[in-house]
Amino acid sequence: MEIRIENLTKAYGDFKAIDNMNLTIADGDLVGLLGPSGCGKSTTLFMLAGLNKPTAGRIFFGEHEVTDIAPEDRGIGLVFQNYALYPHMTVEDNIMFPLINRKVPKNEARDRAYEMAKMVQLEGLMKRKPKALSGGQQQRVAIARALVKKPEVLLLDEPLSNLDAKLRVETREEIRRIQQEVKITTIFVTHDQEEAMSISDKIAVMEKGVLQQYEVPQKMYLNPGNLFVATFLGTPQINVFDAEVHDGKIYCAGNMLRSGCMVPDGSYKGGIRPESFNVTLLPSAPDAIRAEASHVRMTGRELQIRFNLGANEFRLLVHSDMQIGVGTPFYLTTREKQILLFGQDGKTVGKF
Amino acid sequence: MEKKSMKGYLYLAPALIIILIFTIYPLIRAFMLSFMEDYNLVNGSYKGINLENYIDIFQDRHFIKALTNTGIYVVFVVPCSIALSLIIAVLLNSHIRFQGVFQTIFFLPYVTSTIAIGIVWGWIFNSDYGLLNQLLSWFGIKSIPWLTSKQYALPSLIIFSIWKSMAFDILIFLAGLQTISEDLYNAARVDSTPRWRVFWRITVPGIGPMISYAFVMGMINAFKVYNEVYALFRGKNGPAGSANTVVFYIYDKFYNQSKYGEASAAAVILFLIVLGLTIIQRTLTGKKE
Structure with missing residues (x-):
């Protein structure tokens, strides 16, 4: 079922929890509503569920407007954060x-419940009380309960936040599998960008009640629409620095990072991801920038190195076989199309 | 270790001493007294140790009447109070306007003296210009001599007590209702659950422990009913003893008739009844968990 949100607004007094949101979700997609806490993502979900009434705007499920339809008549399955x-x-x-x-007659209801339980792998636990189940099992019961009535839309509020780290990874794959199996349009709320990117068909990033961007995870990561999206996706965070552009050349604290850019001269915010540097111990190119590591952290797969260019601190990731310690000088260039420039309003100007 | 536990007992001592003197000792004493025939409080003499007191009270029609009255009282007051309180608590919990005002109103009887309430209800029940008869007259019901006839004394007491004990029940039910997650009700809504089923499958089980607690406490208190009788019938036990209760009987035997043994025997019987019912109740609710 396609979901269409038109000019959706939710206000509490003067405070706008959701501000004029427009979004169309394609049939059968798994969509992550992503944002920091208090950004309005759960409010949006509950408006889709019908438990919250929008102040303005309209919601469509397929051809039907559901804005004023009660939750029980919307054909939704809802999974609560605490499973309820x-x-x-x-x-x-x-x-x-x-x-x-x-x-539904009791026999049929029981058959369908067992069918559902089989899909979420709960057979053998049917006679237990929720208290006697682990968090992951409770989660699956909640999903089974939401899906058993064959809804057209599945809504999940922070489905993984009550699970421990290992279970979280397993369960998110599980949610993806179930969603694919039932082929149901699914929206889930999360504040975890990795979670959102790893299972969503598309991600909707929200901040302060405003939809920032709606995009396929990879595209969003590589082409963030603005500075907020750029900083919200990815760990370690994207490096943000003060960039100056002269004659098509991008500088950071006097170091030329890139030339031949078609951007008007002026001050910008620059962004470059920690994994987008090429690092060598000897100069690899005439325009390689010399830097010194101020902190080095070994994380196993990679080394996380901190260095400064003027007042800007950067983090970069290199393979853990690189011999760099604190104070070691090294040379770096940046990978093509990996420097983002943001205007003073935060909007993305271009990728160089 | 030794020293530490000594210190602990020292802290407990004041409370323990008071409990020993005013609760444990009288308990044992009453138990002993109940077996002493014709005990004399002045010189401590008695005729013998036997079951004479028990035989006497069970042959006393006033005791049997008091016992039946108390039984009827418990059977009506406890379930009615719980049922009505549950309904009111659910209504109060459903985000109505002036919720705080209503809560205060319903809780007032709990903090007001029973005697004061008794006086007010004395007026409500008044057969000539009482509110209740006024109300009934609108439905064409003739004026009922609530407090002055043998027939209506016990029902009046029961109505009065239901109203009075609701305050406490509403309070603990409200506290219980607030522990039920709002999400459960939202989930039930999404699952298109009819209202009555929400009540029976979510609300009632959700405050099950509170209902069970209200039941035990209500029952124990109802068996001990005395103040309500005293307040409603101005120190008497109803017209011609028609609203007599076990505790009233015990009091009367002890202070007015100086039959200490019989009073104690009646007290022991009351104790055994309450103990027995509490044990039954605990095993019943204990099994469910």
Whole structure:
């Protein structure tokens, strides 16, 4: 089911939790609503669910406008952050509950519940109470309960935030698998950019109630629409520096990083990802910049090196076999098309 | 270690001493008294150690009447109070306007003296110009002699007590309701759960421990009913003893008739009933968990 959000606004008094949001989600996509806490992503999700009423704007599921339709009539499955399993019912009763409410005969309801349980691999736990399940299992019960009524849209609020690190990676793959199997349009809320990038078909990044960008993960990572998106995606964070452009050349604290750029002269914010440097111990090119490591951190796969250009601090990542210690001088160039320039308003000017 | 535990007992001592003197000792003493035939409080003499007191009270129709009255009282007051309180608590919890005002109103009976409430209800029940009869007259019901007839004394007491004990029940139910996650109700909404099923499958189980607690406490308190009788019937036990209760009987035997043994025997019987019901209740709710 295609989901279309038109000029959606949610205001609490003077505060706009969601400001004029427009978004179209294609049928069958898995979409991550990503942003820092308080950015309005959960509010958006609950408006899609119908539990929150928008102040203005419209929501369409397919051809039908659902803005004023009650949650139970929207054909949605909703998974809460804390799962909201009914604590006094068994797993079986929890999964059957939405069907019983829709007056599905008990036998059929039970069959469908077991079918669902099989898909989320819960067989054998059906007679347990939620309390006797691990976090990951509870999560799967919640998903089964949301899917058992065959909704057209699946909404998940921070589905992984209550799980430990290892389980989180497993569960997100699990969510992806289930979503692919059911082929249901799915929207999940998260504040974890890695989580969003790894399983989403598309990511919607939000900040302060405003949709910043809606894009395929790889494209968004490589071509962020603005400085916020650039800094929000990726760990370690993208390096942001004061950039000057003269005659098509990008400088940082007097060091020329790139020439031949078609940008008007002036001051910009520059951005370059830690993995986008070429580092050598001897000068590899005439315009290689000399720098000294101020901190070196070994993370196993790679070395994380900090250095300064003028007042700008940078982090870069190199393969861990590189022999660089604190104070070691090295030479660096930047990979093609990896320097981002942002205007004073934060909007992306270009990639060089 | 030794020294440390000594210090601990020292801290406990003041409370322990008071409990020993005013609770444990009287308990044992009453138990002993109940077996002493014709005990004399002045010189401590008694005829013998036997079951005479128990035989006497069970042959006393006033005791049987008090016991039945108390039984009827408990059977009506506890479940009615819990049911009504549950409904009111759920309504109060549903984000209505002036929620705080209503909460205060419903909690007032709990902090007000029973005697004061008794006086007010005395007026409500008044057969000539009472509010209740006024209200009933609108429905064409003739004026009822609530407090002055043998027939209506116990029902009046029960109505009064239900109203009074609701305050406490509402309070703990409200506290319980607030522990039920809002998400559960939202989940139920998305699952298109009918209201009555939300109530029975989410709300009631959610405050199950509170209901069970209210039940035990309500039952124990109801078996001990005395103040309410005293307040409503101005120190009497209703017209011709028609609203007599076990504790009222014990009090009367002890202070007015100076039959210490019989009073103690009645107290022991009451204790055993409450103990028995509490054990039954605990095993029943204990099994569920």
